[in-house]
Each structure stands twice: as structure tokens, then as C-alpha cells.
Amino acid sequence: MTDSQETNRTLSKAYDPKAVEGRWYEFWQERSYFGADANAQGESTHPQTGDVYCITIPPPNVTGSLHIGHALQHSVHDLLIRWHRMQGRLTLCVPGTDHASIAVHTVLEKQLAKEGLSRHDLGRDKFLERAWAWKEHYGGLILQQMQLLGCSYDWRRERFTMDDRYSVAVQRVFVEWYRKGWIYRSYRIVNWCPSCQTSLSDLEAPIVDQPGSLWHIRYPLVGGNGEGVDVATTRPETMLGDTAVAVHPEDERYRALIGRKVILPFMERELPIVADDFVDPSFGTGAVKVTPAHDANDYEIGRRHNLPQVVVIDKNARMTEATNQYAGMDRYECREAVVRDLMERGLLVKTEDYPDAKVPRCARCDTVLEPLSLEQWFVDMKPLSAKAIEVIESQGVRYIPERYTHIALEWLRNIRDWNISRQLWWGQRIPAWRCADCEQWTVQIEPPSRCDQCNSESIEQDPDVFDTWFSSGIWPQAVLGWPDPSPELGKFFPTSLLITARDILHLWVARMIMSSLEFLDQVPFHDVYVHPTILTWEGKRMSKSLGTGVDPLELIEAYGADATRFGLLYMCSITQDVRFTEERVEMARNFCNKLWNASRFVLMNLEGADPLRVQCDPGGSESGVDDLSLADRWILSRLNRTIRKTNEALSNYNFDIAARGIYDFIWGDFCDWYIEMSKARLQGEQRPTTQAVLYHVLETALRLAHPFMPFITEEIWQSLPNGKARATDSLMVARYPQANESTWTRSESGIDESAEAEMTTVMEVIRSIRNLRAELKLPPKQPVPVMVVVASPHSEQLLAREQAHITNLARVGALSFLAPDAPKPLNLLSAVVPDVSSGTDVGVFVSTEGLIDAERERERLEKEIAQTRSRVDQTRQRLQNSSFVERAPANVVQKEQNKVAELDERLRKLEDRLESVR
Numbered sequence: 001m002t003d004s005q006e007t008n009r010t011l012s013k014a015y016d017p018k019a020v021e022g023r024w025y026e027f028w029q030e031r032s033y034f035g036a037d038a039n040a041q042g043e044s045t046h047p048q049t050g051d052v053y054c055i056t057i058p059p060p061n062v063t064g065s066l067h068i069g070h071a072l073q074h075s076v077h078d079l080l081i082r083w084h085r086m087q088g089r090l091t092l093c094v095p096g097t098d099h100a101s102i103a104v105h106t107v108l109e110k111q112l113a114k115e116g117l118s119r120h121d122l123g124r125d126k127f128l129e130r131a132w133a134w135k136e137h138y139g140g141l142i143l144q145q146m147q148l149l150g151c152s153y154d155w156r157r158e159r160f161t162m163d164d165r166y167s168v169a170v171q172r173v174f175v176e177w178y179r180k181g182w183i184y185r186s187y188r189i190v191n192w193c194p195s196c197q198t199s200l201s202d203l204e205a206p207i208v209d210q211p212g213s214l215w216h217i218r219y220p221l222v223g224g225n226g227e228g229v230d231v232a233t234t235r236p237e238t239m240l241g242d243t244a245v246a247v248h249p250e251d252e253r254y255r256a257l258i259g260r261k262v263i264l265p266f267m268e269r270e271l272p273i274v275a276d277d278f279v280d281p282s283f284g285t286g287a288v289k290v291t292p293a294h295d296a297n298d299y300e301i302g303r304r305h306n307l308p309q310v311v312v313i314d315k316n317a318r319m320t321e322a323t324n325q326y327a328g329m330d331r332y333e334c335r336e337a338v339v340r341d342l343m344e345r346g347l348l349v350k351t352e353d354y355p356d357a358k359v360p361r362c363a364r365c366d367t368v369l370e371p372l373s374l375e376q377w378f379v380d381m382k383p384l385s386a387k388a389i390e391v392i393e394s395q396g397v398r399y400i401p402e403r404y405t406h407i408a409l410e411w412l413r414n415i416r417d418w419n420i421s422r423q424l425w426w427g428q429r430i431p432a433w434r435c436a437d438c439e440q441w442t443v444q445i446e447p448p449s450r451c452d453q454c455n456s457e458s459i460e461q462d463p464d465v466f467d468t469w470f471s472s473g474i475w476p477q478a479v480l481g482w483p484d485p486s487p488e489l490g491k492f493f494p495t496s497l498l499i500t501a502r503d504i505l506h507l508w509v510a511r512m513i514m515s516s517l518e519f520l521d522q523v524p525f526h527d528v529y530v531h532p533t534i535l536t537w538e539g540k541r542m543s544k545s546l547g548t549g550v551d552p553l554e555l556i557e558a559y560g561a562d563a564t565r566f567g568l569l570y571m572c573s574i575t576q577d578v579r580f581t582e583e584r585v586e587m588a589r590n591f592c593n594k595l596w597n598a599s600r601f602v603l604m605n606l607e608g609a610d611p612l613r614v615q616c617d618p619g620g621s622e623s624g625v626d627d628l629s630l631a632d633r634w635i636l637s638r639l640n641r642t643i644r645k646t647n648e649a650l651s652n653y654n655f656d657i658a659a660r661g662i663y664d665f666i667w668g669d670f671c672d673w674y675i676e677m678s679k680a681r682l683q684g685e686q687r688p689t690t691q692a693v694l695y696h697v698l699e700t701a702l703r704l705a706h707p708f709m710p711f712i713t714e715e716i717w718q719s720l721p722n723g724k725a726r727a728t729d730s731l732m733v734a735r736y737p738q739a740n741e742s743t744w745t746r747s748e749s750g751i752d753e754s755a756e757a758e759m760t761t762v763m764e765v766i767r768s769i770r771n772l773r774a775e776l777k778l779p780p781k782q783p784v785p786v787m788v789v790v791a792s793p794h795s796e797q798l799l800a801r802e803q804a805h806i807t808n809l810a811r812v813g814a815l816s817f818l819a820p821d822a823p824k825p826l827n828l829l830s831a832v833v834p835d836v837s838s839g840t841d842v843g844v845f846v847s848t849e850g851l852i853d854a855e856r857e858r859e860r861l862e863k864e865i866a867q868t869r870s871r872v873d874q875t876r877q878r879l880q881n882s883s884f885v886e887r888a889p890a891n892v893v894q895k896e897q898n899k900v901a902e903l904d905e906r907l908r909k910l911e912d913r914l915e916s917v918r
Ligand SMILES: [Zn+2]
Pocket: 193, 194, 195, 196, 197, 362, 363, 364, 365, 366, 367
């Protein structure tokens, strides 16, 4: 690889990502360019974090592999990391993985099931052995996939949320919060997954609307002569655990019954009728059954009225001994049995359809969760959230897009206590030991040998582990060394930015803010960028099982990493979700090829270039400003404008705008226009200046595009001549362009307004001639005579001076100027072009004399008009068909409407043409 710096190499004929990507990734890694040393100093400052820029990636599950959402997330990560690094900041991105307790459990238990075993057959120690072996073997695959994408993270600092130092940090949080009285143990109704055999937080238990039934059941009144109270429920099996019936205190229908009792059928228990504000009189019959052991709201009602709890469903979702004849049944089997028995006894009043019963499901395995009353560890979130609210309100942490600020605040203001116990084995064991004698807990990091209350030696550690989010909630500080005072923590904390998907804003982001404020009295990051979700082209969630997912590794394989990154970033808008289409990645691949071919052209034409002029660092020597032609001044100005736009867009997280700007500049301005114009000038006196400008623009554009497309830009940059004169041996550590860095332009801003205005006019004239040629369907090589009518001397001078470009790029045979009032010859096709540089119009005329046979042209036009008319009519009819308009997706209807407009315009032009041929 070193030879690349010695001599300029030629680029192969076609760009082959596979031949390039691995090579450069190794090159960068060998030179440790991904790393950052806490004792080093950055060369430029960042508004919030001084001379450093630091990101810690959201640790993906150790079980994971890169999906398309990750690919977007990490394209953004690496874009920002490379951009800041090239600006001279000490830049660090810390990677790592999360132990993902419940996800790993699911994988391992599935494996065991295939062997006909359960984790209980294996025992805790053997199970953990397997888990670690599995993690060593398969874990971290996703990090290797990030390397394929080009991610320049500091791999030497890779962390895992269950490595030793990390575990100590997690225990420290638990112990300190316990000592402050913020962590307590309590019976609570928790979401229990009978399949995963663990409790879940509310955030892991999405409520799903599901069609069900509402059963109206009669509970006979004690001493009521056949009278009764009707209650309505979606879960009749839980009636076996009822300990009261509740009504609203203001409900006239039931006022007289408050204080009386009903008989619970089958169990033959007497239940009091209590009055509670919580009851909604409009739901069902207005009277509800109360099951404190199996419903969170009923639990609260039970507390208010001192009701007993009767547990009727166990951890396996089977009915307990307390249910007599139903004991041992599955919950759904029991539901059927209860309903059948109620019917038999004539106590089932009616059954209604209930279309949207709210059912909590396990986010992992989709099993319907069972609310159970269990003893768990809880964190009191109120004291923690107060500080976080203050910081977010004062923009101490900024959410991008801004709407997430309100969402985060709303959640924090309504925060509930957090159940952090999980009945799993793989995870961080909770550092709490219960005494068999006094039943008190000893909580500390070092395993104790005796109870700290009664000195008894019969103590046993809580078998539960922490909710995974409890450990990842300290990620940014822990990976930088906390709780030890490390140079990294001093240098890189608070970090600059957190990039995340929206679904873990609460699970993770808010909790990191709380713990960092608590332990370090600092925010963990200044900005939170919530990246868009990638949807299918139709706007639906991508789904592996429906086959609508896209595998980023397949994209990298087919198009290369640069094209995959660029295509994703090109779609990454700040305002809305991304509707994915592979065409964008294809377009990005074509863009890579375009850049490659343009670079080959430049390299082939640098032969004999003056080494002083073809410089690596613009401004390093004679500027040659006076030699510049209009095209030179224009492309340099456009370059500076693009640089400015890119830097601004990246500062504002507008990745799509930045990508489009670079695309339009390289493909449009540079390749389509400047390179085309340079072809003639490379043959003449202006060759040295043209070579210098070509070199400068290409070299700068490579630096500009590098954070988006690191591999191809490095490959080309290393092939440029004068490698030895460069300040760095790799593009990834070269300086990112700034709009005013070049001495090539006269103005301070680097923008040359008059050159841009004049060039726009020249380009418009060329475009209008090309359009007229197309209208005439002229063969590409056939020259046409063109007349321009100018209204100002400035326009005339400009077009006369730039005549060569016009004749070359629009195949003009002879260009002549006419005064506005001069008589014009017959059979002309015309267009009007605004000359923005003079504020007047330029008329462009192409004579059709001798180019076409008028008779045949009329026939041709009439035929085309007839065809176009019939297409307009067809499209209109389709749009008038209401069933089409109602059923077709909005974008399809819009497409049809645009088509009508286009065809109408075309028709108008054809008719004008026909008029002029007469
Ligand atoms: Zn589950």
C-alpha cells in the first residue's frame, strides 16, 4: 500500500468495491486512525465539548446481526465521526454490545428445547456456561458487520455490558440507590410472561387491541330473593379470585347496594359491594368485579378497601389449588369451563362482542402476559426524574427532531416506579442477600458472609438478575471508565451525541440521563438524535416473516459499502420516516461509478501538469487567480457553496440535504458541465490552469465526500499525484473542506456571485438549444445554426465570450447575434432564456430551414398530436373513475395527475410547433 504515496497510480477501468474496501479498512486500522488517546489534544473545538467529539454507540444485542435500521444508524454514526475527525477534533466512537438478558435466554432456551431440555434440567451454572460459550462464539458478529460498512470506531475500547468492570459499575448503582432509599422491595402486580418465566417492565409489554368478548355475569345478592348484581368482564376465569364488587359512589343505580354483599358463584364466598371513584359507570353494567391479585387497577382498589388477595393463576398460567374444581386447568381452558358452568346455572346474563380488548403481550415471545402479584425490586423514579426534567426543559439535553423533547418530558412527568428484577439467569445478578433468620436484606457489592442485621450466616443471594436496561442505563459513563476516575471520563465525558432509534427513548435514553445526572452531576450527552425508521416503499413496517425486510449485507455485497451508506443517507430526512427503495442504493452505486470515471478523466489529463499549480493544499503557492476563465470561477464558487451547504446541513443533522448537495455538485456541476467544458480547453493555452482547477476541485470533492463514502474516496485520493506533498498519508485524517479555505477565489466567502449568474445564463442557453434539437429529433452529431437575440450589451458580450462552450456542448454550427428588432428568417423554433446576470431575456432561435422537410414534419407532428391526445384522454378517464382514485395508493394517483399535466404541456408545444411549420 505504501507505493500509493510514492507515485500516482492509474485507476482500474471500472470501480470494484470488493477490490478496494477491505484493503483500506486494514490500512486505517494498522495506523490506529480509529482510536483517540485521552492524553492527546484536538486541533479544533466543538461548541459543546471543546477539542473532543465523542459518541458511544447504542450497544446492540450480542445476539444481533445488522438489520437495515442498524445500517442507517451506523451510516449516520460514522458520517458524523469522520466529519468531526477531519475537522481536527480528537474524535472517539466507543463500540460494544449488550448482554441482552432476555433475548439470549430466548435463543438458548429454544436450543435446549430442541434437545428436549429446559434450563431447569440443566441448572443455573451449566446454563450460564452455555450462555458464555454461545456469546464467545456468536456474539459480536454484528460488530464485524459494522466494519464491513466502514465504521471507524475505536475497536480497542470495545465493551460488553457484562464484562467485569461494567458489572461492578452496575452493582454500584444498585447499592447507592438502595442506601438512599430509592430502591425498595415490594409486592406489586407485574407483567408476567408465562413462557419466558419472568416479569417484564411496562415498556416491554405492549398493549395490543384484540377482538374478544364481554361477559355479563350475575352475582346473587346475599338475602336478595333471587336478586343480583351484574358485572361485566373480559376475563371470566379471574372471577374465582374476586374479593369484592365495586361501583361508582355517585351511581344512582347502585347507591342502595353499597355495603351489602353478593355471593361469588362456584367459590361460594361472600363479597362486599364497595364504592370507588375509579369505577367507570359507563363501562359494562357500571358494577365491576375486583380481583386484587390479578389486575393492577384492582390491586389499587384492594389496597384502598383492605381487600384480601386470592391468587388463582400461577406462573405457568395454570389455575391454582384455590380454584377447587378448576385447579390445574390452563387459563383459557378454565375460561371456557367457567363460562359453560355459568350458563348451566343461569348466571350468564349475556355475551357481547368486544372488538378491542386491551391485551398486554410479551415483546419477546408475543405470549399474552398474566398480571401477577410478586415480590420484586423497584426503583422510585420520582427523585431521579425531577433533575432530568429540569435539564431537558433547559435544553441541557437537546432532542433532534425537537418533537421528541415533549415526548420525553411527558413520559418523565408521568413516570412510574421501575421494576428492575427479572427471573432469569443470564444477566447481572442482583447484589442482595436475604437472611433466613430475620428476613432482612444485606445489600453490598462484595458478597457478605453474614446478615448485616442479625449476624446470621444463613443468607442467600437473590436469584434474580437485573432488567437489561438497568445495566445499559449507565452505558456512556461506564464505557469511559466510571466509577473509577479515568482520563477518558475527564476527557470525553459528557459525550457529544447519542444516536438512537425512537423505540428505546424511554427504555434507555431517559434512564441514562437520570443516572448520569445522579452520579456525575452532568448530562451523559448534549444532543440526542432520533433517526428515522426505515419502512417499506408502501410505508409499512419492514417484516422478516412477510419477506418485506431488506438485508443490508446483501446491499453491501451487491452495490458496495459506499453505495449502501450513501443511498441510506440520501434518504435520511429529519422530518419523516424513510420509505426504502433499492433504487436509491442503485443510484448511489451509479454515483460511485460516475465519480470514478470523472477521476479517471482528470488523472489521464494531468500529464505534463505544472507541479506547482497542481497542488495538494490550495493556497500553498501561486494562486493563478487572474488566469481563471468564467467556467473555472464558476466551478470554484459552486464548490465553495457546496462545502458551505454540506457543513451547515451536517451541523443540523440534515443528512439527506448534505448528500444531495454533494451528489448534485459532483454529478451535475463537475461531471456534466465543468469536465465537458474542460475538454476543449485542455487542448489549448489554458491547459495548465484547467489542469490545476480539475485537480483542485476533484481533490476537495473527495475530502468533502469522504465521510459519506470512505472507501472509494480514499482509493481515488491515494491515486492522485503529489502524494508526498500532502500533510497526511490518508484521506480519513486530512482536513475537511471549509468554504473560504481556498485562495483560488477573490471573495472572502469563496462565493463568486457574478460568475454563477453568468454561467447560469450560458448553461440555460445550451439547455434550450439541446431542447430544441430534441424537439426536432436531430441526430446528436448534426450541427444546427443558432441565432440569439439579446436585449443588453452585457448578454451579447457574455455569450460571445463563452461562444466556444455553446457551440461545443450544444452542437451549434454557426452562432449569430441579432438585434431585437431585426427581421427573422422563416421556419424558426424558439425559446426564451432569462439572463440573470443582466436581468434581461435572451431569445434563442434554431432555424429549421434545410434541416427538415416541412411537409413530412407537419405529417409527423399531426400524428404525434393525435397520439398524445389519446393518451391524455385515457389518463383523464382513469382519474375520473372513482373506484380507481379511491383504491389506488395516493402516490399512484399523484403520478397519474402529473402525467396529465405533462402531456398537456407537451400537446401545447406540439401545437405551437405545427403552427410554426405552416
Ligand atoms: Zn415471553
